[in-house]
């Protein structure tokens with residue numbers, strides 16, 4: 001009886017992948033994808049749409065000292081922790097990377113990500129620039145994608161229209177956006193999030209192409 005071995009994930013088309021259950025793809029190589037971009041550019045929006053199409057993609061849940069926004073759920077959107085708890089995670093080597101951003105601490109719990117990768121899953125880290133730089137040294141093969149706004153004006157309008165950040169936080173984030181946008185060329189690919197559908201298609205192509 002010939003047992004057909006599943007095609008390696010890289011050769012599967014996006015259509016096939018989205019129809020394939022997780023067990024059919026085993027064993028397969030795990031993959032790390034870093035997804036970075038200024039606050040308000042549309043990272044969360046794009047990732048929600050992408051994961052709706054490709055439920056097999058995993059999204060790492062970060063730890064943060066930022067207070068939850070309305071509607072955010074602890075353990076789902078973030079692990080909301082105190083600064084002392086966060087520092088303990090750093091000291092105990094529990095974070096794959098971490099950084100301070102706009103006055104709060106953010107970091108990726110290491111164990112769940114490594115477990116998913118070893119199980120052959122594709123894991124997305126939605127993290128800021130300093131974290132992406134750390135991952136670039138520890139996981140040089142990770143795909144690194146940067147989302148750009150169509151303009152700074154549009155970025156400001158989106159973060160304000162979103163209505164989830166206090167004015168001082170918006171100012172800090174817009175200031176930081178200038179530094180982040182300047183570093184976009186460090187990433188493997190830059191995606192301009194102007195028309196959402198077009199950006200989503202570019203994101204799919206970048207992830208499933210190679």
Ligand SMILES: Nc1nc2c(ncn2[C@@H]2O[C@H](COP(=O)(O)OP(=O)(O)O)[C@@H](O)[C@H]2O)c(=O)[nH]1
Nearest residue numbers: 039040062098099101106107108126127128131
């Ligand atoms: N380095 C790092 N950055 C993170 C992590 N989780 C979220 N971030 C980034 O921290 C920044 C602020 O995130 P957030 O407060 O949710 O604001 P948003 O970007 O406006 O949604 C964003 O650039 C996130 O990508 C993490 O675990 N590590």
Ligand SMILES: Nc1ncnc2c1ncn2[C@@H]1O[C@H](COP(=O)(O)OP(=O)(O)O)[C@@H](O)[C@H]1O
Nearest residue numbers: 039040041042043044045158162193194195196
């Ligand atoms: N392509 C787009 N065109 C217009 N508005 C967008 C687009 N993508 C996202 N938005 C809006 O911009 C705001 C910020 O999006 P969000 O996904 O929260 O950004 P981020 O996660 O990068 O901070 C949200 O109100 C969202 O609905």
